[in-house]
Structures are given as structure tokens and as C-alpha cells.
Amino acid sequence: MKTIEALAPDQASLSSASKLTKQSNWPRLEKNEQLALIWGECQGSGSNPYRVVVDTGDHGYKCTCPSRKFPCKHTLALMWIAATAPASFTAAGSTPEWVNDWLGRRRKITSQPAAPALGAGGKSIGEAARDDENAAVEDAAAIERREAAQRKRAEDTRSSVSAALDELDQWISDQLRLGLAGFVDNSSDRCRRIAARLVDMKATALAGRIDEIPSRLMGLRSEERPDAAIRELGKLVLLAKAWRSTPDDAELRRLVSTSESREQVLANPEAIQVESVWEVLGEKIETRRDGLVSHSTWLLDLKSAAPQFALLLDYFPASAGRRSNAFTPGDRFDARLVFYPARQPLRALVVERKGDVSSGQWPDFGFDAVDPLAAHVAHQDTAPWLTDSPVMLPPGAILLDDRGDAWWQSADDPHGIALPIADTVSPTLLGLDLAATAALWSGSRLHLLAAQSGFGRLDLS
Amino acid sequence: MNEIEQTGLATMRDCWITGGTSFDLAPVGWKEIAGSANPDERERRLLAIAAQALEIALRPAAPKTLKRRPPLPELALPMLPERLRPLFRAALKQAADARGKSRVVALVASRGFVLHPMDWMPAASDQTSPDVYAPWVDWQAGVDGEKHTRREQLTAENWDDFYPAARRTALADMRRTAPAAARQLIETRGSSEPAEVRLALIALMHFGLGADDVPFLKSLSADRSGKVRELAGRLLARLGEHGQPGDGGPEDPIAELAAFITEGKSGFIRRRTTYAPAKLKSPAQERRRAELFETCNLVDLAARFGVTESDFIGAWQFGADNNVDILVARMVAASGSDAAVAHMADTLVAEGGKPALFVLHLMPRLDSRRQRVLVRLILKDTQYLGALSLAEGVEAGWLDWADLTNGKTLPALRTAVAGNDDAVKRGVDQFLETLGFLATAAAAEKLIGDVVAAGMAPAAPSLGLLRLNASLTGP
Numbered sequence: 001m002k003t004i005e006a007l008a009p010d011q012a013s014l015s016s017a018s019k020l021t022k023q024s025n026w027p028r029l030e031k032n033e034q035l036a037l038i039w040g041e042c043q044g045s046g047s048n049p050y051r052v053v054v055d056t057g058d059h060g061y062k063c064t065c066p067s068r069k070f071p072c073k074h075t076l077a078l079m080w081i082a083a084t085a086p087a088s089f090t091a092a093g094s095t096p097e098w099v100n101d102w103l104g105r106r107r108k109i110t111s112q113p114a115a116p117a118l119g120a121g122g123k124s125i126g127e128a129a130r131d132d133e134n135a136a137v138e139d140a141a142a143i144e145r146r147e148a149a150q151r152k153r154a155e156d157t158r159s160s161v162s163a164a165l166d167e168l169d170q171w172i173s174d175q176l177r178l179g180l181a182g183f184v185d186n187s188s189d190r191c192r193r194i195a196a197r198l199v200d201m202k203a204t205a206l207a208g209r210i211d212e213i214p215s216r217l218m219g220l221r222s223e224e225r226p227d228a229a230i231r232e233l234g235k236l237v238l239l240a241k242a243w244r245s246t247p248d249d250a251e252l253r254r255l256v257s258t259s260e261s262r263e264q265v266l267a268n269p270e271a272i273q274v275e276s277v278w279e280v281l282g283e284k285i286e287t288r289r290d291g292l293v294s295h296s297t298w299l300l301d302l303k304s305a306a307p308q309f310a311l312l313l314d315y316f317p318a319s320a321g322r323r324s325n326a327f328t329p330g331d332r333f334d335a336r337l338v339f340y341p342a343r344q345p346l347r348a349l350v351v352e353r354k355g356d357v358s359s360g361q362w363p364d365f366g367f368d369a370v371d372p373l374a375a376h377v378a379h380q381d382t383a384p385w386l387t388d389s390p391v392m393l394p395p396g397a398i399l400l401d402d403r404g405d406a407w408w409q410s411a412d413d414p415h416g417i418a419l420p421i422a423d424t425v426s427p428t429l430l431g432l433d434l435a436a437t438a439a440l441w442s443g444s445r446l447h448l449l450a451a452q453s454g455f456g457r458l459d460l461s
Numbered sequence: 462m463n464e465i466e467q468t469g470l471a472t473m474r475d476c477w478i479t480g481g482t483s484f485d486l487a488p489v490g491w492k493e494i495a496g497s498a499n500p501d502e503r504e505r506r507l508l509a510i511a512a513q514a515l516e517i518a519l520r521p522a523a524p525k526t527l528k529r530r531p532p533l534p535e536l537a538l539p540m541l542p543e544r545l546r547p548l549f550r551a552a553l554k555q556a557a558d559a560r561g562k563s564r565v566v567a568l569v570a571s572r573g574f575v576l577h578p579m580d581w582m583p584a585a586s587d588q589t590s591p592d593v594y595a596p597w598v599d600w601q602a603g604v605d606g607e608k609h610t611r612r613e614q615l616t617a618e619n620w621d622d623f624y625p626a627a628r629r630t631a632l633a634d635m636r637r638t639a640p641a642a643a644r645q646l647i648e649t650r651g652s653s654e655p656a657e658v659r660l661a662l663i664a665l666m667h668f669g670l671g672a673d674d675v676p677f678l679k680s681l682s683a684d685r686s687g688k689v690r691e692l693a694g695r696l697l698a699r700l701g702e703h704g705q706p707g708d709g710g711p712e713d714p715i716a717e718l719a720a721f722i723t724e725g726k727s728g729f730i731r732r733r734t735t736y737a738p739a740k741l742k743s744p745a746q747e748r749r750r751a752e753l754f755e756t757c758n759l760v761d762l763a764a765r766f767g768v769t770e771s772d773f774i775g776a777w778q779f780g781a782d783n784n785v786d787i788l789v790a791r792m793v794a795a796s797g798s799d800a801a802v803a804h805m806a807d808t809l810v811a812e813g814g815k816p817a818l819f820v821l822h823l824m825p826r827l828d829s830r831r832q833r834v835l836v837r838l839i840l841k842d843t844q845y846l847g848a849l850s851l852a853e854g855v856e857a858g859w860l861d862w863a864d865l866t867n868g869k870t871l872p873a874l875r876t877a878v879a880g881n882d883d884a885v886k887r888g889v890d891q892f893l894e895t896l897g898f899l900a901t902a903a904a905a906e907k908l909i910g911d912v913v914a915a916g917m918a919p920a921a922p923s924l925g926l927l928r929l930n931a932s933l934t935g936p
Contacts (some may be wrong), residue, residue: 004546021918077920084919170570173501176508179480213515226478227515237505330543358511359543377517384513399527407527428578432599443516455533455540458579 004079007059008326009069015075023088029061029081031089038082038089039099042074052078053099058353068319076093095360157202158247161257163200168194173352184225187214192289199290205319206256210236213291216387219422230385231443239385251342255385260347272345274294275336277302277357279308280327281390281438282449282461288413293318297327298390298449298461299337299348300362302361307375307392307438310348329450329459332357341418343382345392362436362452367394370393372417376441390449393419394442397430406430408437408446427458432458462518466490470514473507485505505722533578534596541574550580552925556894562590564857564898567924570594571857572902574932586663592630599624620650629661636668643669648677656686663692667699675700691756698758698796701770718753719765721746736766739780747784754788757798770801775808779816785828790822802826810835818848825854830881833859836899841868847888850895858930860899862907875915890923905930 008014011324018043027049028041038055041049050065052074061075081088094105162261171194175183183190191210198207213232217225243252250260250268259418265271279297288294292315301308312327339345369378376389395411398421411433422445437451448460462468469488476483484495484503494738542550556562562581569576570591578597582748585592585601602625615631625633635643644666651662663681666674674696681693694704723739726732741747763773774793779786806820806827819829820835827835832855839849840896865871877889894915896908905927911920 001551005547015922016923018918020922022916022918024916055753080920081513085913116617167503168502172505176477176483176504177480180478182480185883192660226474229510230477231515232506232507234510234515237509239510241509258875373520380513380517397529399529401524401528402526409523409527416523418527420521426579428533428582430530432578433532436490454535455578456543 001080001083001332003059004076004083007071007079008076009071012075013071013073013449015070017080020073020077021080021084025077026081026088029078029089030092031082031290032095034094035095037095037099037103038226039096040078040081040089042077046343050074051098053080054082056082064098070316080269091127106297114195116416118211156204157257160202161242162247164198164206165205165243165256166195167201168206168236168240172270174235175229175233180229184217184222184229185215187229187433195290202258204258206236207291208288208292209386216288216442224444227338228444235385235387242385250340250376250385254340254342260340265338265349266351268341270341272339272341273336273351274301274308274348274421275334275338276312277303277334278302278337279359280329280331281309282329282459283327284447287318290403291318297438298438300392301365302332305363305365307390309346309390309438310339311346311390313347314404330359330457332359341353344379344386344389359457363434365392365448367392367436370413372396372419388440388442388447391439391441393434393439395435396437400423400430408434408439408448420444421446421448423447428456429460434458462514466514470511475506493699531600533600536575536593536596538570538573538575538593538597541569541580544913545929546577547582548925548929549576549930550873551922552929553581555922555925561894564894565929566590566594568857568898568926569933574933585911587626587756588629592633595626595630598626602626615646617646617649620646625658628664632662632665633668636665640669640671641673644674645716656689659686660688660692663689663696663824666696670696670699672700675702678702692776695758698760699798703800704758704761704852705762708820714753714757715761715765718750718757718762719808721750721753722766724766734776735778736767736776738782750785751788754785754792757792759792759801762792762795762799768788770798771804774805777820779809786819787822790819794823794826799826799844803831806831806835810838813838813842817844818845821848821851821853824852829856832856836860837864837867840864840870843869843873846870846892847874849899850891852895855899857898858901858933860896860904861901862904865900865904865908866898866913872912874912878912878915878917890921894926895932900927900930902931902934931934 004017005014008017011317025043026040027043029038031038032190036052037055039051039053041051050063052061052063054061055080057182058080061071061079063072063074065072065074067073078452112238112272175190180219191213195207195211198204198210213229217228218230220228239252243249243256246252250270252261260268278299279302283298284294284296286294286296295314297312299310299312301310310322333356335350336352336354337348338351340347340349372393373391375391379381393408393410394410397411399407399409399418401407407418408421408426409418419441422442425448432451432453433450434453434457438449438450440447450460451458466488469486469491473483475721476486477721482491482500484500484502484507486865491507491510495503498506514703516791529846535596545797549565549808552565556565556676559933564611566576566581567590573609575593582601583594583598585602585603587594590598613619614664615628615635620628632646635646647662647666650807651659654662662838666678678693678700679702684690690697696761698704713935721741723737723738724738725735727735729865741750759770759773766773766853774789774797777786777789793802797805802823809817809820810831817835817838824832824835832852836849836852836855839845874889874892880886889908893908893912907928909924909931917924
């Protein structure tokens with residue numbers, strides 16, 4: 001039930017789904033336990049029933065209805081019936097054609113170890129063998145032509161991005177000349193204009209980042225905004241310089257133009273794989289100015305002596321997105337993750353999920369640093385263009401200043417460093433001693449994710 | 462970052478805010494890094510250095526005014542297991558109003574658990590949540606941590622060491638075990654409290670109310686607060702003490718109320734006295750009658766007609782006027798003696814039918830045996846199932862499956878679930894929530910299966926409290 005709650009795009013969908021859990025709405029309900037699949041046909045308002053299939057292993061789903069909510073009420077209802085009345089499903093030995101179609105189309109997180117990939121396409125050996133039976137043998141010249149075309153495309157992109165960064169440099173200089181007071185006041189228009197130029201010139205990821213600067217500035221008090229603007233623009237300068245020095249660096253390319261595909265990450269020998277027990281700390285779902293919804297899920301490695309985090313990041317269009325995976329804050333599971341290559345590996349993919357683990361305390365991280373932001377500073381040393389870092393804060397508490405704004409402060413340092421918190425906090429939180437707090441530090445604000453306290457785990461995201 | 466760099470950074474920052482070139486203002490070391498490039502590039506390099514200096518070398522200035530709330534006290538019961546928290550949140554969300562929400566909380570407490578503070582907290586003004594939450598009520602009210610140790614007996618000396626909610630809980634416990642000692646405390650320490658607090662303390666006197674309390678309650682007739690005087694009068698009335706004798710004239714409220722009541726006779730052979738509401742001429746008169754019922758005491762009204770409380774209730778013609786019947790029931794609940802309340806409950810429940818529903822107003826005054834008898838009667842009859850949701854002060858989690866199968870409740874429920882009448886379905890939802898509060902865990906589980914088989918969606922939100930109940934099988 002927790003999973004269904006977490007998956008639902010809003011409360012209205014949940015309540016519509018609850019009305020659809022009547023048996024009479026579902027002329028067909030079947031399951032195949034070996035494949036971890038449930039499917040059914042739901043009699044909707046149309047003449048034909050909607051067909052819904054759900055992978056109970058990774059919560060992937062498909063429904064034939066025209067709804068623009070993901071997952072739709074039919075999908076939620078099917079999962080709900082499975083959770084509350086599993087006996088309603090008839091066991092089916094084979095899967096219907098439409099389920100097979102979907103299975104064939106989707107990129108599933110397999111539970112087999114990833115096969116060695118063959119180049120950027122990353123097909124499994126099995127698939128490659130099948131292809132070999134059917135495909136005509138390509139001659140060496142065709143391969144050469146294709147690779148040459150790829151090289152040319154990469155070269156074109158590089159020179160386009162390089163020109164984009166020249167424009168960005170000029171734009172930053174213009175902002176300094178015109179004055180940051182004006183930039184702060186008009187950041188929305190000014191950032192939109194340069195971001196649009198960067199998109200045209202294939203520096204897409206950088207455009208998305210610049211598009212978010214205005215909202216990052218507006219989240220601060222007016223007297224803090226000039227400093228924040230200096231930090232945001234200064235980091236862009238550093239990122240542009242770093243890219244120019246090593247344009248083929250995977251991390252820098254990801255931050256400036258485009259991310260690798262899942263297959264490319266799996267195929268990259270530099271991508272670290274970590275098998276451990278992970279706890280879902282929390283998630284952030286934000287609609288960006290470029291029309292995408294970014295869904296960040298933050299994980300904590302429970303087997304690591306020092307706090308180690310992972311970020312599962314999904315983007316989908318606000319109008320027609322889907323979440324490929326659903327986790328509930330507090331969930332713990334045993335899994336192998338592969339990290340996108342980076343100076344501070346953080347963004348990751350789940351390669352193999354082995355099963356859930358019961359909840360408990362976090363490891364004792366033995367906090368000894370005087371500076372609660374020491375981890376953030378270390379990240380900045382290696383990758384100064386980063387904005388947000390996950391941090392694990394030592395024992396502390398949340399206090400209020402005379403404006404009613406919340407601050408985190410260390411228990412051992414009651415008159416020392418205090419860190420301002422981005423959002424309003426529950427008044428109850430003010431009475432709890434926090435043994436450890438996981439948060440994101442944006443350079444000026446803390447975004448709380450989760451904490452451990454005398455009352456157990458606290459979900460703060 | 463040294464002092465020179467900090468000063469340099471501050472002046473560069475000011476320069477950039479207004480717009481311009483900051484190279485001449487930069488610290489020497491920074492100039493060396495930026496030095497050989499063209500003017501635009503120099504500024505960008507300085508901007509990058511300044512950005513990292515701000516990011517790494519500076520920390521937010523902690524305001525001197527930071528205030529720490531006292532730690533939230535731990536409660537005497539274990540916390541609801543983690544796996545049941547989503548069920549609780551769903552049930553709480555489904556509860557339509559504050560009363561519904563407090564039932565969800567009471568059900569959990571009745572099974573020996575308290576809630577996670579991030580899921581539910583009592584309000585600072587809360588006086589209805591289970592006693593176990595008293596420390597949290599006081600914490601919400603902004604007092605600084607517990608000063609008394611738990612299980613410490615409340616005395617006149619340590620009175621000030623207890624916070625209001627904890628004190629109320631301690632006094633209520635004391636009234637049940639040593640009523641005289643509790644009364645003495647209320648008498649000696651309560652008099653200096655403000656009227657609102659005094660009123661809450663005097664209200665606790667209804668626990669273990671007895672003849673020994675009469676002198677103290679009578680002394681309150683001179684209290685500064687009208688509300689305290691009225692409450693003391695009602696408590697005295699419960700003990701059979703008459704209020705201030707009126708002069709019987711038109712200004713005497715008892716005489717005025719009696720004039721709104723018609724005395725009659727019934728029966729051919731054994732003539733019995735009857736009392737019924739008089740037919741009134743205007744809504745204004747009806748409003749006045751309602752006001753008088755709210756303020757007059759049963760014992761005085763019965764005495765006005767020259768009969769005992771029980772005789773008056775026995776002779777009252779229930780069923781003649783619903784609204785007036787409700788007023789009578791409320792008057793009995795507020796000021797009737799224990800014997801009168803029990804007599805009214807027993808008489809009406811024995812007769813059954815619609816008049817038995819007026820006993821719902823007496824619920825908070827009834828012992829649990831009588832409460833259960835009434836609930837079972839309403840369930841058996843099924844005609845007025847909706848009225849159950851009005852029951853106040855009923856215990857949680859005792860209704861057995863046998864109570865539900867003994868009568869027409871389940872068939873009626875199944876028919877309503879299978880039907881298509883939205884209004885009826887809303888009634889069913891409310892009824893299921895009431896049963897979610899009353900049922901035992903085993904009965905809750907069976908009931909879910911029963912209504913789902915009848916066609917209710919297994920995930921229907923109105924089954925939320927039943928689902929929570931079925932999962933709460935004790936610590």
C-alpha cells in the first residue's frame with residue numbers, strides 16, 4: 001500500500017483508483033508469478049476495456065487509457081487489488097500478446113547480471129546472437145561509413161558546444177558590466193534568453209541548469225541574492241573552463257550537453273559498481289522551466305563506514321511522463337548500483353535489486369569533523385562546479401530565529417555554525433534531538449531529507 | 462581566507478552589484494591568477510575565485526536569537542509499529558472531522574500504542590485526547606520540559622511542578638481513587654487559578670462525585686465566574702441538591718419552564734400522570750424554552766411538579782416532540798443524578814424503538830455495560846444505524862462479530878453496499894467508520910471480508926479504520 005501511495009501522482013488519482021477496485025470493473029484479472037506480472041482489463045467509459053499490465057518487481061506499468069496522469073487510476077487500481085485481494089487474480093501460464101508486446105518494448109531492470117555490452121548500443125549477448133541469425137552481414141565499408149558519420153556528429157556537437165560556451169562567457173561578462181543588482185531583478189528573462197541560445201547550440205544540460213538559477217535566487221532573502229548570483233555565475237565560468245580543457249570527460253559532457261544512456265553507463269569500465277544495502281532517504285520532484293519534471297531519489301549506503309549517497313535521477317515531460325521506478329522514503333533494499341563516472345560519483349542506476357531489508361538505525365558514522373559541511377567542501381575541491389551536495393550532519397537540533405525561520409545547529413557546538421533550512425519545518429521537529437540528519441546543502445540552504453531521532457526515523461523530504 | 466582577501470572580496474562584490482570592473486579592487490594573489498588575460502576574461506576569473514571563496518570559506522551567520530524548544534517528552538506507551546503507520550495515516554485522513562480523528566487516536570491508545578509525533582500531535586488546547594498524551598499537550602502549550610517525575614503523586618506542594626494537562630490527568634486519576642484528597646487540592650490550589658483553569662478543574666469533580674463534595678460545591682455559589690457557578694450548580698443537582706429556590710413568580714426560570722410543559726393523565730383504570738411539551742405559539746417561545754432547558758436542573762424541575770427525578774422521566778411522553786425530547790435528554794445528562802440517568806437509559810432501552818435513541822445523549826454518563834446494551838440494541842434493530850455515529854464517550858474496540866450477526870445489521874449493510882444509491886452509500890461509509898472504532902480486531906477483519914464480498918471496493922477509504930483496527934492486535 002505504501003508503494004501505491006508513493007506512486008500515485010496525486011490524491012485524486014488514489015481516490016479514483018479506490019473506486020475502481022470493485023471486481024465488477026475487471027472482467028479479466030490474471031497473473032504470472034514467475035514473471036512477476038499482473039495484468040487485467042478494466043471496463044472504462046470507452047467501448048473497449050483498457051488493458052493494464054504491471055511488473056510487480058520494479059513497478060513498471062502500461063495502460064491503454066488516454067489519461068495524462070502517470071500512473072493512471074487503472075494502474076493504481078490494479079496494484080491496489082493485488083495488494084488487498086490477491087486471490088482475485090487467476091494464475092495464467094502464458095502471457096497475452098499485448099503483454100508480450102510491452103515486455104518486448106520496455107527497458108527493464110533485469111535481475112540477471114548485466115551482460116558485457118557490445119559498444120555503445122549495449123545489447124546483451126542473447127540479443128546479439130538473435131540478431132546475428134537474422135541480420136545481413138554488414139560489410140566493413142558500411143561499418144566504417146557509420147563510424148565516420150558518428151565521429152563527424154560528435155565533432156559537430158563539440159564545436160557547437162564550444163561556440164555556446166563562448167556565448168555564455170560573453171553573457172556572464174555582460175551581467176557583471178550591467179550590475180548583478182539588475183541581474184537579480186531580471187534573472188528570469190535574462191536566464192531564459194541565454195538558455196534558449198544554449199539549447200540551440202546543443203549545450204542542453206547547461207541550459208537546464210541556467211533556467212533554474214532564478215528560482216534558486218528567489219528562494220533566498222533579497223540581501224543574500226547578490227552573493228548567490230556570484231556563486232552561480234562563477235561556477236558556470238569554472239564549468240566552461242573545465243569542459244574546454246577536457247571536452248570528452250564524461251562528467252563534464254553530462255553537465256554541459258547530454259547524459260549517457262543507461263547502456264553506455266553499464267558499458268563504461270570506469271563506472272563504479274557498488275553492491276550494498278541502501279535506504280531511500282527521500283525524494284524531490286520538481287517541475288523545471290524547460291517543461292521536464294525531475295524526480296530525484298536519494299539513497300544512503302548502509303554498509304559504508306563514512307556516509308555515502310546515491311542519486312537516482314529521472315526526467316520526464318510534465319505532460320506525458322512516467323516514473324520508471326517507485327520507492328518510498330524509508331524503504332531499504334539490497335541492490336547493486338552503477339555510478340555514472342564522476343569526480344564525486346553520485347548519480348547512479350539500479351543494476352540489480354535483490355530484495356527488501358527490514359528497517360533499523362543508520363550506521364554509526366562517528367562524526368569527528370568540526371565543520372558539518374566538511375564533505376561539501378571536499379566535493380568542491382574536486383568538482384567546484386557542483387551546486388548541491390548531500391551531507392550527513394552530526395547530532396543536532398532544529399532551532400528557530402526571531403523571524404520564525406528554521407536553522408539546524410550541532411548539539412556539540414551550540415554557539416557555533418548554524419545552517420539555515422530551506423523549507424518550513426513541522427513544529428514537532430523542534431522538540432526532537434536529531435542523532436543524524438541527511439540533507440542537501442545548496443551553498444546557502446539545507447534541504448532536509450531524513451533524520452534519526454529518539455522517535456526513530458523521521459521522513460523530512 | 463585572510464582579512465585582506467575578505468576585505469577585497471567585499472569591495473569587489475559591491476562593485477559587481479552596481480556593475481563595473483573589479484580588477485583593481487582584487488587581493489594581490491587573485492590579481493596574479495587573473496592578470497595576463499583580456500579585461501573580460503580577467504573579470505570572469507575573479508568571479509570564479511570569488512564564487513569559490515563564498516562557497517567554501519564563509520558560513521551563514523547564525524543569528525544570536527536562535528531558540529531551542531524543550532525536548533518532546535517520551536510517552537508511557539510504546540509507539541505504533543512502523544508497518545502500521547501508513548494504515549493510521551490513511552484512517553486519519555479519511556476521518557471527516559475532529560471527532561472522527563480523535564476516535565482514530567483513541568482506538569490506537571485503547572490497544573496500548575501511542576502515535577508517532579510526526580503523524581499526529583494533540584493541540585495545545587486539547588482536553589479530549591487519551592490521558593497518555595498529557596505531556597505532549599503541555600509541550601504544545603509551550604511549557605519547558607517536564608519538571609515532575611512520572612508517577613509522582615500530585616500534592617499541594619508540587620502543584621506548580623505539574624503543567625496543566627499533566628495536572629488534569631493526575632487529578633482525574635486521584636478523583637477515581639482518593640476523591641476527597643483530590644477535592645482538597647482543587648479547593649486549596651484551584652482558587653488562585655484563572656476562571657478557565659478553575660472551570661476545567663471543577664469539571665474533574667464528576668469523577669467519583671459524592672455527597673462529601675456538597676459543601677465545597679455549595680461554596681462555589683459565590684465564585685467570581687458565572688460559568689463556574691453554573692457548573693457547580695449542575696454537579697450539585699446530580700447529587701440531588703436543589704438550586705437557589707426561586708420565588709415561583711414569573712421571573713423564576715423553573716416556574717417559567719414548567720409553564721412550557723403540560724401535565725396530563727393517561728390510562729382508563731390506573732390513571733397515570735404524564736408530562737408533555739406544551740404547544741407553543743411562536744418560534745420565540747420555543748427558543749426561550751430551549752434556553753431554559755439548557756440552564757435548569759432536572760431535580761428542580763421535578764420538584765416543581767412535586768415528583769422525584771425518576772418519576773418525572775418515567776412520566777415524560779417521549780416521542781411527542783423530537784426537539785424537546787432532545788432538550789430533556791441533554792438536561793438529564795447534564796444535571797440528573799446517577800440514578801435518574803440510569804433509570805432513563807434502562808426504561809427507554811427496554812421499550813426500544815426510536816425513543817431509545819435519546820439515550821445516546823446520556824452516553825458519557827453511562828457505565829460501559831449500559832453503553833454496550835444500547836449500541837447492541839441499535840445494531841439489532843438496524844432502523845437507526847446512522848444514529849450510532851452520534852454516540853459520545855463510548856469505549857473503543859469491544860464489539861464482537863456475534864453482536865453484528867445477531868440481527869439484521871449485516872444483511873442491511875450488504876444490501877446498501879450492493880445498491881446504487883449514493884446517499885445510502887455515504888451513510889454506509891460513516892457507519893463502517895463507526896464500526897471501525899467499536900469493533901474488536903477479529904470482528905473488524907471479518908467485517909472487511911463481508912462487505913468486500915458484498916461488492917465494496919477492497920481499497921475503499923471508508924474501510925481505513927477497520928483495516929487499522931484489524932491490524933492492531935496489541936503490543
